[in-house]
Amino acid sequence: MKTFNLMAAFAFCVAPMLVTAATQDRLYDFTDAYYLQNGVDPAAIDGRREAVLPLAAEDLPFFGYQRNVRMLLTLPAYDHSGSPWYFTVLGGLRGNAFLNNAAGRRTRQTADSSPEYLFPRAGTDPQGLGAFRQSSVLDMRNGYFSNNKLGLWIHTWVSFTPRALNTADGRRALNDLAARNGRDLDGTPIIKTVSDIDNLFSRGYISKTLRPFGDPLRYAICPVVKDPRRGGIAPDQFLAFTTQLDGSPLEPRLIANFESLRLTGEPLH
Numbered sequence: 001m002k003t004f005n006l007m008a009a010f011a012f013c014v015a016p017m018l019v020t021a022a023t024q025d026r027l028y029d030f031t032d033a034y035y036l037q038n039g040v041d042p043a044a045i046d047g048r049r050e051a052v053l054p055l056a057a058e059d060l061p062f063f064g065y066q067r068n069v070r071m072l073l074t075l076p077a078y079d080h081s082g083s084p085w086y087f088t089v090l091g092g093l094r095g096n097a098f099l100n101n102a103a104g105r106r107t108r109q110t111a112d113s114s115p116e117y118l119f120p121r122a123g124t125d126p127q128g129l130g131a132f133r134q135s136s137v138l139d140m141r142n143g144y145f146s147n148n149k150l151g152l153w154i155h156t157w158v159s160f161t162p163r164a165l166n167t168a169d170g171r172r173a174l175n176d177l178a179a180r181n182g183r184d185l186d187g188t189p190i191i192k193t194v195s196d197i198d199n200l201f202s203r204g205y206i207s208k209t210l211r212p213f214g215d216p217l218r219y220a221i222c223p224v225v226k227d228p229r230r231g232g233i234a235p236d237q238f239l240a241f242t243t244q245l246d247g248s249p250l251e252p253r254l255i256a257n258f259e260s261l262r263l264t265g266e267p268l269h
Contacts, residue, residue, distance in 0.1 A: 022265075025232035027074075027088045027223055028059070028066035030150065038149045039103030045091040046216035054238070074237045076254040077116075077136040077224075082192035084254050085138065086228055086239070086261075087151070090221040095213035107152065111219050115139050116153035117197060117208075122186045127157050127211055132242055133184040135251055138224065139194050151223025157209045158197065160188055164205035173205060185242065185250060228258075230265040237262060 029049055035042040042048070051058035051069045059070035071088035079085050093111075098104040117137040124131040138144075138153065164170035165188075177196065178189035191197060200206040211218040225232050239258045242250040249255045257268045 022227050022230035022232040023234070024062045025225055025227045026062075026234055027071040027225060028061045029056075029069040029071075029090050031065055031067050034065040035150070036099070037103065039099045039101065039105070039107035040093065040150060041097050041099060044097035045093060045221065048091040049089070057236070070234075072234075072237050074225075074233065074239050074258070075136070075222075076239060076241055076251070076258065077138045078192045079138050079140045080194040084257055085140070085224050086233065086258060087138070087222045087224040090151070090223065092216045093152070093219035093221065094216050095218060097219070107150065110148050111152035111154055113142065114144070114148055114153050115156040116220060116222065117191070117194075118155055118157050119184065119191065120157055120159065122159075122188075126159055127155075127209055127217075129217065133186045133188070134190045134242055135254060137191060137194065137197065140224070141194075144224070145226050150221055153220045153222055155211060155217055155220055158191065159207050159209070161205055161207055163203075164188075164200070170203075170205055173200070173203065182251075185244070190251070228261045229267065233258065233261045235262055 032042040035045070049056050049069060049071065053072070055073040056069050056071050058068055061068055061070070071090075074086050074088055077085050077087055095108070098108040098111075117139070118129070119132050119134045119136070120126050120128055121131045121133045160174070161170075164174055174189050177191070177200075181190040181192050181196075184190050191200070197206065197208075201208060239255060241255050244250055253268070260266060260268050
C-alpha cells in the first residue's frame with residue numbers, strides 16, 4: 001500500500017527471537033470463524049494473505065482466533081495525533097462482504113468510522129495503491145484496539161486541490177504546514193494528523209475520495225501492531241516505505257524507529 005523499495009527495506013536479523021509477552025502482539029491473519037463472528041464473510045476477502053514469502057510466513061499462532069499465517073510485510077503510518085505506528089495488509093473488502101446480521105452491521109459501522117488516509121502522488125491514479133507521496137494517516141480514535149476487532153479501515157484518498165496549489169492563500173497555508181512537517185515527494189507538505197486533514201479540508205485545500213460500495217478496495221483489513229516493543233515486531237519483519245528518487249527514505253525517523261524496534265525491541269528515544 002506504499003511506494004517502496006522492497007529490496008532496500010527487506011532484511012532479516014540472525015539474533016534470537018525475543019521471548020516475551022509482547023511477542024503475542026505480532027500480526028497474524030484471522031480464522032474464518034473469527035471473521036464470521038465479527039460480521040465479515042471470509043470468502044469475500046479480496047487478496048487474502050497466505051503464507052507466501054516474502055510477505056508472510058507459516059508460523060504457530062498465539063491465539064485461537066488466529067490462522068497460522070504470520071505477517072512479515074509491515075508499513076508505517078501516523079495516527080490521528082501524528083505518532084508512529086506499524087501495520088500490515090490482510091486483504092480488501094467490498095461493501096457486500098459484511099454479513100447481513102447485527103455483527104455485520106456493527107463491523108461495517110466501525111469500518112466506516114475508521115478512515116485510513118492515503119496520499120497518491122500527483123499525476124498518478126488518484127484512487128490507486130501503487131504510488132504514494134508519504135505514509136498513511138490512521139484515525140485510531142474511538143478505542144481502536146478495543147472496538148475494531150479486525151483492524152478494518154475505509155480507504156480515503158487525499159489530494160491537494162487547485163485552490164491550495166494555485167492561490168496565494170493556499171500556497172501560504174501549505175508552506176506553513178511544510179515548515180512544521182517537511183515536504184512529501186511532490187514538494188507539498190507532509191500531513192501527519194487528522195487535525196491537519198480537517199483544517200485543510202475545511203478550507204477547500206484538499207479533497208477526500210472513497211471507492212464505490214462494490215469496489216474490493218473500498219475497505220481494507222489492516223491491523224496495527226498494538227505493542228511493537230520487546231518482540232511485538234519480529235526480527236524477520238520488514239518495512240515497506242516511501243522513498244526519495246535516490247532511494248533514501250522520505251520519512252527517515254519512521255524507518256529508524258522500526259529498525260530499533262526490530263533489532264533491540266525498543267523504540268528510538
